Each structure stands twice: as structure tokens, then as C-alpha cells.
Amino acid sequence: MKNLLxxxxxxxxxxxxxxxxxLGYTRYVCGSTSVDKIEQVIALFEMNYQASISRYQRTKRTHMGLGNVHLVLRLKGEQVYWWLLATPPEVGRHPIHETDTLKNALIVGERIEIDGFELxxxxxxxxxxxxxxxxxTTSTFDGFSQSVVEAVRSRSYQRMQYVLYRLWSNPGFNGIRSQIGKLVxxxxxxxxxxxxxxxxxxxxKLYYLNRRPHDGITVKQLRAQLKSQV
Structure with missing residues (x-):
């Protein structure tokens, strides 16, 4: 748990x-929980899936012909959203293949979607x-397209400026940049x-998203924040 951010x-x-x-962790399951329950959820993932083992331990499992799992956590308000990403069964056996119905992130209809974006x-x-x-996603792109039309047709400088601000506030991944170019x-x-x-x-210019550092908080730090709010 101490390795997780x-x-x-x-x-x-x-x-x-x-x-x-x-890296090959193409199978996944996701969900969310309240911040006060995240420690129990992580403990469950560690016990059942070895979700926060070290790089050395993962390498060792790979050499033994076993699968691995990574856990990604997002803190948003009072909720923590989680994604368990697993290697596919053909790479090696892992308990998650037996206990969960995993989706394939590379298949249409099962892609990972977050806040209107898809991988x-x-x-x-x-x-x-x-x-x-x-x-x-298609709905997000269509929503921006409609906002562009409505902002221009309103002839309001503020509305046009705001829609451009919203476009430039999106993460600068290559696929998103291409879509913003079309909207411009x-x-x-x-x-x-x-x-x-x-x-x-x-x-x-619409800049590419640079490599972001691992800026997050530990479970211990989150626990301290919650205690300070009581």
C-alpha cells in the first residue's frame, strides 16, 4: 500500500x-469508492491480486510464467476511482482472470473511457x-462542435473566448490535439x-502534453487529510 499514489x-x-x-496490461476492471473506504479496498486488492507489489516481484512473476496487475487511483472530491489493469491470460495466469469479468482495452465497445475521453x-x-x-469520445467531440457553433452564432465575444479556453484546457494527447484542430x-x-x-x-499553438511526474499523495497522507477535516 505504501507504494501506491x-x-x-x-x-x-x-x-x-x-x-x-x-506495457501489455490490456485487460481491466474499474470502479469507485468513497475516500473513507479506500484503504479497505486497496487492502482487498493487495490480498487478492498483489496489486502493489514491487517491480522486482512483478519481474519475478513474469519469469515464472504468471500474470501481473497494476492499480491506478484517482482522487476526485469525496470519491476515489480505481482501475485494475491486468496482463491477458495468454501471458500468464493470475487470480483476477478467475474472479473478475475483465474488459479488453483494445477492443471497440470495451475501451477505457474517463471524463469524456477514450483510449x-x-x-x-x-x-x-x-x-x-x-x-x-464521439459525444464529447459533438458537444464541443455544437458549443463552437452556438458561441459564434451568439456573436458574444465572451462566449467565443470561453469555448476556445475550454478547447485549450483539454489534455494535449495526440488524438485530442487532432480533434481540437478540426474544431478550430x-x-x-x-x-x-x-x-x-x-x-x-x-x-x-496547441502544445503536446509533456511527461508528467508522479505527483500524487499516499494513502497515509490522505488519511491525515481526512483526520484534519474532522
């Missing part, structure tokens, strides 16, 4: 999950390969169609 940043959670899926494999530009990345094209077309000369301009 709870992350408040959505970007860090998305990066960690993408990392593990890239997908998209073609890698200039190659025949694919790359794992996050993008907006739509925004400019709508502004031109409405003949709005003083409309706010989108920022010149």
Missing part, C-alpha cells in the same frame, strides 16, 4: 493508464503502425460565415 490530475491518470496498456489505437502518421493515444477549423469557418471581424483568435 492517488492522483488528482486527470492528465496524470490518463498517462499512467496509457503507460500500463502500452484508442490510431494510425501513426507516415507509417503503417498504430499508436495508443487518448481522444474525445470549424470555429474559423463559422466566424467567416457570420462575418465577425473582431472574434477572438485561437492561440497559435
Amino acid at each position: 492517488l492522483y488528482s490530475s486527470l492528465s496524470i491518470v490518463l498517462q499512467r493508464i496509457q503507460d500500463f496498456v502500452n 484508442v489505437r490510431l494510425p501513426k502518421k507516415g507509417t503503417d503502425h498504430t499508436k495508443l493515444t487518448w481522444r474525445m 477549423v470549424k470555429y474559423r469557418a463559422e466566424v467567416k460565415r457570420a462575418s465577425i471581424k473582431d472574434a477572438p483568435k485561437p492561440p497559435e
Whole structure:
């Protein structure tokens, strides 16, 4: 349990999950619990799935032909959201394969979705390969598209500025950046169609999301925070 961190940043959670899926932890189950129960939940995961063993212990299990599990935790308000990511059965046996109905993160219809984003494999530009990345779900993208249209047609500088701010506030994963580029094209077309000369301009660059450090809190620190609030 001492090795586990709870992350408040959505970007860090998305990066960690993408990392593990890239490493072959393609099966998953997820859920949530209240902050006051997370210690019991983690203890259960440790007892049943060895969810927080060391890198050395995981390597040892792999050499023995056994599967492994990683646990990602997100602290959001009074809830803790969790994802148990497991290697597939063909890599090696693991108790989670017997006790849980796991989804396959690489299959359409079973992809990992978090806050309107989904983990997908998209073609890698200039190659025949694919790359794992996050993008907006269809409903999220359509919602932004509608917001762009409504903001421009309102002719309100503040509404147009706000919709651009919302777009640039999204995590800069490759798939998301590509979608934002399409929405910016739509925004400019709508502004031109409405003949709005003083409309706010989108920022010149949409930066990639840099590698985020493991900025989180331990269960011990969370426990101390909860006690201080009593």
C-alpha cells in the first residue's frame, strides 16, 4: 500500500493508464469508492491480486510464467476511482482472470473511457503502425462542435473566448490535439460565415502534453487529510 499514489490530475491518470496498456496490461476492471473506504479496498486488492507489489516481484512473476496487475487511483472530491489493469491470460495466469469479468482495452465497445475521453489505437502518421493515444469520445467531440457553433452564432465575444479556453484546457494527447484542430477549423469557418471581424483568435499553438511526474499523495497522507477535516 505504501507504494501506491492517488492522483488528482486527470492528465496524470490518463498517462499512467496509457503507460500500463502500452506495457501489455490490456485487460481491466474499474470502479469507485468513497475516500473513507479506500484503504479497505486497496487492502482487498493487495490480498487478492498483489496489486502493489514491487517491480522486482512483478519481474519475478513474469519469469515464472504468471500474470501481473497494476492499480491506478484517482482522487476526485469525496470519491476515489480505481482501475485494475491486468496482463491477458495468454501471458500468464493470475487470480483476477478467475474472479473478475475483465474488459479488453483494445477492443471497440470495451475501451477505457474517463471524463469524456477514450483510449484508442490510431494510425501513426507516415507509417503503417498504430499508436495508443487518448481522444474525445464521439459525444464529447459533438458537444464541443455544437458549443463552437452556438458561441459564434451568439456573436458574444465572451462566449467565443470561453469555448476556445475550454478547447485549450483539454489534455494535449495526440488524438485530442487532432480533434481540437478540426474544431478550430470549424470555429474559423463559422466566424467567416457570420462575418465577425473582431472574434477572438485561437492561440497559435496547441502544445503536446509533456511527461508528467508522479505527483500524487499516499494513502497515509490522505488519511491525515481526512483526520484534519474532522
